[in-house]
Amino acid sequence: MTTSFTRSDLLLPLPPPASLVGPWGWARANLFSSPLQALLTLVGGYVAVMLLWTFVDFTIIRAVWTGADRDACLDDKVGRSVGACWPFVWAKFGQFMYGFYPADERWRVNLTYGVAIALLVPLLIPSVPQKPLNAILFFGAFPILAFNLLYGGSIINPWLSVGGWLAILGGLALVAGYLMSRVEGPPNVVFLQWGGAAIAVGILLLLLVRTGLFAAPALPVIETRQWGGLLVTLVVATTGIVAALPIGVALALGRRSKMPIIRLLSVAVIELVRGVPLITVLFFATYMLPLFLERSPDAMVRVLVGVSIFSGAYMAETIRGGLQAIPKGQFEGAMALGLNYPRMMSLIVMPQALKLVIPGIVNAFIGLFKDTTLVSIVAIFDLLGGIRAGFTDPQWASPVTLYTGFAFAGIIYFAFCYFMSRYSIFVENRLNTGRRR
Amino acid sequence: MAKMTDGTLPARATGAPKVAFFNDPKTRSLIFQGLALALLVFVIFTAVTNAVTNLRNQNIAGGFGFLDQTAGFGISQTPIPWSESMSYGRAFLIGLLNTLLVAIVGIFFATLLGFVVGVARLSPNWVISKIAYWYVEVIRNLPLLFQILFWYLAVLASMPAPRNSHSLFGLFFANQRGITVPRPIFEPGSGYIGIALILGIVAAFVVRSWAYKRQAATGEQFPVAASMVGLILGLPIVAYLVTGMPVSFDYAQQGRFNLTGGMTLIPEFVALTLALVAYTAAFIGEIVRAGIQAVSYGQTEAGRSLGLPEGRILNLIVVPQALRVIIPPLTSQYLNLAKNSSLAVGIGYPDMVSVGGTILNQTGQAIEIIAMWMGCYLTISIVTSIFMNWYNQRIALVER
Numbered sequence: 012m013t014t015s016f017t018r019s020d021l022l023l024p025l026p027p028p029a030s031l032v033g034p035w036g037w038a039r040a041n042l043f044s045s046p047l048q049a050l051l052t053l054v055g056g057y058v059a060v061m062l063l064w065t066f067v068d069f070t071i072i073r074a075v076w077t078g079a080d081r082d083a084c085l086d087d088k089v090g091r092s093v094g095a096c097w098p099f100v101w102a103k104f105g106q107f108m109y110g111f112y113p114a115d116e117r118w119r120v121n122l123t124y125g126v127a128i129a130l131l132v133p134l135l136i137p138s139v140p141q142k143p144l145n146a147i148l149f150f151g152a153f154p155i156l157a158f159n160l161l162y163g164g165s166i167i168n169p170w171l172s173v174g175g176w177l178a179i180l181g182g183l184a185l186v187a188g189y190l191m192s193r194v195e196g197p198p199n200v201v202f203l204q205w206g207g208a209a210i211a212v213g214i215l216l217l218l219l220v221r222t223g224l225f226a227a228p229a230l231p232v233i234e235t236r237q238w239g240g241l242l243v244t245l246v247v248a249t250t251g252i253v254a255a256l257p258i259g260v261a262l263a264l265g266r267r268s269k270m271p272i273i274r275l276l277s278v279a280v281i282e283l284v285r286g287v288p289l290i291t292v293l294f295f296a297t298y299m300l301p302l303f304l305e306r307s308p309d310a311m312v313r314v315l316v317g318v319s320i321f322s323g324a325y326m327a328e329t330i331r332g333g334l335q336a337i338p339k340g341q342f343e344g345a346m347a348l349g350l351n352y353p354r355m356m357s358l359i360v361m362p363q364a365l366k367l368v369i370p371g372i373v374n375a376f377i378g379l380f381k382d383t384t385l386v387s388i389v390a391i392f393d394l395l396g397g398i399r400a401g402f403t404d405p406q407w408a409s410p411v412t413l414y415t416g417f418a419f420a421g422i423i424y425f426a427f428c429y430f431m432s433r434y435s436i437f438v439e440n441r442l443n444t445g446r447r448r
Numbered sequence: 449m450a451k452m453t454d455g456t457l458p459a460r461a462t463g464a465p466k467v468a469f470f471n472d473p474k475t476r477s478l479i480f481q482g483l484a485l486a487l488l489v490f491v492i493f494t495a496v497t498n499a500v501t502n503l504r505n506q507n508i509a510g511g512f513g514f515l516d517q518t519a520g521f522g523i524s525q526t527p528i529p530w531s532e533s534m535s536y537g538r539a540f541l542i543g544l545l546n547t548l549l550v551a552i553v554g555i556f557f558a559t560l561l562g563f564v565v566g567v568a569r570l571s572p573n574w575v576i577s578k579i580a581y582w583y584v585e586v587i588r589n590l591p592l593l594f595q596i597l598f599w600y601l602a603v604l605a606s607m608p609a610p611r612n613s614h615s616l617f618g619l620f621f622a623n624q625r626g627i628t629v630p631r632p633i634f635e636p637g638s639g640y641i642g643i644a645l646i647l648g649i650v651a652a653f654v655v656r657s658w659a660y661k662r663q664a665a666t667g668e669q670f671p672v673a674a675s676m677v678g679l680i681l682g683l684p685i686v687a688y689l690v691t692g693m694p695v696s697f698d699y700a701q702q703g704r705f706n707l708t709g710g711m712t713l714i715p716e717f718v719a720l721t722l723a724l725v726a727y728t729a730a731f732i733g734e735i736v737r738a739g740i741q742a743v744s745y746g747q748t749e750a751g752r753s754l755g756l757p758e759g760r761i762l763n764l765i766v767v768p769q770a771l772r773v774i775i776p777p778l779t780s781q782y783l784n785l786a787k788n789s790s791l792a793v794g795i796g797y798p799d800m801v802s803v804g805g806t807i808l809n810q811t812g813q814a815i816e817i818i819a820m821w822m823g824c825y826l827t828i829s830i831v832t833s834i835f836m837n838w839y840n841q842r843i844a845l846v847e848r
Contacts, residue, residue, distance in 0.1 A: 041574040048573050055575045059582075272481040276488065283822070286829040288787035290801055291821045298814035302502045303495035381591035388793055395594055402601075417598050421590055428589035 069094040070418055084409040095415045099407045107397050107419070110239015116231065119160045120242055126156060127249075135434065137441065150253055161238070161246070163230035172220045178213030182206045235311035239392040241423070243311075247318055247383040247393065252376045254319035259326025264356065266331060277327070284324035289382050293317045297389045314386050322379050329371040333364035367442065373435035377428050395420055499815065506812065514811045515540070521806055523798045525714050536807050543803030544824055550717065550799065551786040551828070554724040558785060559778075561725055562732025569737045580733065587730035593794050595727055600719035600795045621700055621710070627718050630697040631711035637694040644687035645680070652676040716797035720789065728785045732778060739774035740766065771843050779836035786828050800824060 026032070030039055043049040073094030075084050082088045084096035100107070109117050130149040133139040155169050185206030219225070238246070265277030284292065296317030301307035308316075337360055345355035365372075387396030398416040401407070503510060515537035523530055527545045530538065568580035587595070605624065608614065613623035621628040652675070659670035688695065700710030743766050751761035792799035800821060808817045 041572065044572065051571075051573055052575045055573075055579050059575065059579050270477045270481050273484055276484060283826070286826040287822045288790035288801070288825060290790045290793060291818060291825065294801075294805070294808075294814075294821070295818050298808065299818055302499045302814065305498055377589075384591040384593040385791070385794075387593075395591065395597070399597070413602055417594075417602055420594060421598075424591055424594060425586065425589045429585065432589065 066418075069414065071095075081407050081409045081412075084407075084411055086410075093409075093411055095418055096407070096409060096411045097415065099401070099409075099412055099415055100419050102407065103397075103401045103404075106401065107240045107394060109242050110392055110397060111237040112233060112239070112242065113237070116163075116233060119163075119230065119233075123157050123160045124245075126153065150256070154250075154253060157246075160230070161233070161242075162235070163232040165226045166228045166230065167225035168220050171216045171225065175213045175216030175220065178209045178216065180213075182209030182211075182213060185209065235309055238311065240397040241394045243386070243391060243393045244380070244383045246311075247315065247386055247391075248376065248380040250315050251318040251322040251379045251383075252372070254315075255322035255326040255375065255379075256372075258319060258323025259330050260361070262323060262327035263330040263334060266327065267334060281324045281327050284321055285328070289318075289321050290385055290388060292321045293385060293389050296320075310389075311391060314389060314391055318379070318383070318386075321382075322375060325378075326372070326375055329368050329375055330364065332371065333368035334360065336367050337364055370435045370439045370442070373431055373438065377431045377435070380427060380431070381424070394423065508812050510815070512816055514807075514813050514816070517811070519807070519810075521810075523803065524796075525717060525798055536811070539803050539807065540800065540820065543798060543800040546797070546803075547786075547789055547792075547799040547801075547824075548828075550720055550724070550789045550792065550797070554721055554728065554785050554789065555782050557721070557725040558728035558732055558781075561729035562781075563736050565729055565733030566736025566740065569733060570740060584730045584733055587726055588734075592723065592727050592788055593791050596720055596723040596791055596794055599722045600715065603722075604715045604719050619699065624715070626712045626715045628700045628710040628712045630699050633696050633698055635694040635696070637691040640691050641684045641687045641695065644683040648680045648683035651683070652679040655679065714797075716792070716795050719795060720792050720797050724785055724788060727788070728781055731781050731784075735774055735777045735781065736770075739770040739772075742773045743769045768843065772840075775836065775840045775843065779833060779840070782832055782836065783829050786832065787825060790825075 027036075030036055042052045071094075073092060074097055075089065075093055075095070076097050078084065078096075078098035080098075083098050084093050086093055105114065105117070109120055112120060130145065130153055134142070134145045134149055139145070155173055159166055159169055183206070185202045189200070189202035189206065262277045262281055265273050266281060268274050268277070293314060296313045297310070300313050300316065341359055341363065342355065345359040350358065383393055384395045386393050387399070392400065398420050402413055402416055516535050518533055519536045519539045520532050521539070522532060523539065523542055525546055526542055527549060528538075528542060530542055565580050565583060568576050569584070571577045571580070604626075607622055607624050610623045610625055613621040613628075615621050619630055655670075655675055656672050659672045659675075663669055698710060747765050747769065748761055751765045756764070789799060790801040793802040793805055796802060804817045804821055808814055
């Protein structure tokens with residue numbers, strides 16, 4: 012009988028060595044691959060844990076949560092080493108959020124926030140329909156409403172005057188369209204009729220505002236001096252970004268224009284503003300603008316003008332990037348269809364370009380949101396300015412007040428900016444679908 | 449009025465279509481530009497008229513004459529001699545020098561830290577790359593002014609009083625009044641060391657270009673890096689020894705109540721520099737990471753298959769290609785840092801904006817001061833751009 016020394020069945024492969032798989036294997040590969048790496052891991056891990064522990068220990072573990080005044084946060088009175096003094100934040104919360112906005116009227120601010128969220132969230136979620144309508148409501152109607160609510164005064168008049176100016180501008184555009192219509196074929200008289208009617212309606216609306224007939228339903232006026240805290244931060248940042256879009260589009264188109272004077276002016280404005288720090292633009296708006304005007308505008312308005320010019324110049328470069336990414340064929344296709352310049356831009360080029368630069372716009376907004384802290388230098392109290400002012404209150408003077416204030420401000424700023432940057436990344440990934448492999 | 453049919457033939461028959469003069473692109477562009485120009489002239493005219501009226505009402509004389517007046521305020525950091533009896537012009541110059549100082553120091557350290565952060569982000573070590581990631585996230589999502597105030601009010605102000613300063617090796621001291629470091633004292637003859645340093649740098653670059661040429665011609669290699677370091681460091685050291693050691697250091701002494709001697713960096717400078725460096729380094733770190741990742745892995749593999757050691761792959765293949773991607777955005781970060789140094793005004797570091805703001809408040813010469821600020825910042829921006837563009841062109845891809 013012969014015996015076979017050859018195996019008839021295949022041996023199963025051995026499992027990989029224990030040192031290469033599982034948590035141990037992962038740690039060996041990613042933490043302790045060499046003595047130097049092991050040292051780096053240990054030192055880095057120690058530093059990271061210490062920092063994290065300091066933060067958690069201060070803000071949560073050793074923190075004081077309730078109290079009426081500084082006694083709650085003094086080591087001697089409490090009998091232990093005290094961390095964050097949260098009662099300080101609770102006591103000053105209204106001031107940090109609204110500044111000196113009267114407490115009875117704060118519902119107006121909250122209502123504005125509510126409307127903003129109701130309009131903004133659907134605008135940010137890509138799958139929600141009716142984007143154009145949503146955008147018109149947010150960028151067109153919401154600012155008027157916000158002005159109405161935050162500043163006060165007549166409820167109807169702002170709508171009438173904005174409507175009146177829009178009607179006049181639209182009417183003028185229609186008349187210009189009539190004048191510029193082609194020689195061949197009958198001139199489009201309808202343009203002239205509608206244009207005239209619109210101008211008439213506009214003038215009528217403006218006259219109506221003048222009569223003061225609709226001054227009646229009015230909210231008490233809250234001067235911008237009384238605004239402060241997060242409210243100012245959000246107002247400045249939002250106004251800046253909303254105003255930056257039209258300014259940016261105009262400057263970007265101007266910079267790409269074939270007309271030398273227009274191009275030169277646009278380049279000059281963009282480069283001048285981008286070459287200097289925001290703080291000098293704010294000083295310009297605060298100290299120089301009143302000299303150039305007959306009447307000095309409100310301090311907040313001056314700052315808003317400065318911020319709008321500044322962010323507009325940066326937005327122009329962002330949008331120019333989007334315009335340059337549109338292939339030439341799109342322009343040529345539009346021209347081949349016989350579209351004129353405004354239609355080519357508004358129907359074909361701009362929708363594509365703006366969509367491309369949404370991440371850039373969100374990044375600009377993050378930058379602007381952080382930059383709003385600078386308004387405290389020209390004596391407008393934003394969130395950071397309000398918290399700084401809170402440090403000086405003797406009722407809450409304690410060794411930990413300062414750190415508590417910084418922790419609170421830091422958490423708020425970080426939360427806003429981090430959320431926005433995540434959103435920007437999300438949009439970027441969505442736009443990149445075609446190019447990703 | 450739209451009909452301009454002056455001819456006898458229908459437009460179609462003449463070949464070129466007839467259009468009204470205002471539909472001619474050239475005419476139209478002239479009209480638009482004329483309108484823009486008219487608007488600009490109108491705006492400038494109104495602004496100037498108003499400004500003249502307003503200034504007259506406020507009794508402020510225009511022009512730069514005020515720069516010669518006596519300033520009468522103290523400045524906490526003066527690179528050039530200063531006393532209160534000197535002029536506004538000199539005060540502004542000190543502000544400009546302080547801005548340049550913080551910008552240059554900031555750019556230097558931000559570049560170093562930024563490259564460390566960028567490389568750490570790509571480290572195979574999980575802990576290191578996570579730390580770098582969270583560093584970037586936290587720093588980039590907090591306002592710069594917040595960070596400056598944090599360093600100034602929370603970190604530096606919590607340092608001990610001068611009598612019990614923190615000390616490092618007895619050379620560096622940190623307390624509420626800033627950071628004290630040894631002060632170099634230059635005695636006669638120390639100028640030779642500077643000359644030796646310049647000579648060393650020139651010689652090092654000469655040696656480098658000679659070595660490259662020789663390597664290209666013969667294939668023989670020369671220890672370039674070592675000889676460059678030797679020349680740049682060695683010549684000044686030799687000069688130092690030969691001229692009889694003319695540079696000494698004034699070390700700070702811990703007295704009973706205060707430190708004496710040494711050179712003290714004011715806390716405003718330290719806080720501003722720390723914040724600017726930390727902030728800008730986070731952005732530079734991301735730029736460096738993006739630049740390194742932009743070099744495809746195939747380049748490294750190709751280097752390996754040529755038999756190059758890892759160090760040379762990095763040095764000769766990856767870094768030169770990454771730099772091409774890194775330099776342009778790095779330039780704008782440098783410019784941002786220089787511009788962000790204007791936030792000094794938030795903590796009272798006497799930079800251009802801070803000093804200028806004081807002058808503005810004292811004299812009310814808003815137009816002149818703001819024009820000087822903008823002029824200085826624009827000049828800084830333009831000079832930095834020109835230098836970085838020159839460097840960028842040197843390292844740019846030369847295509848056939």
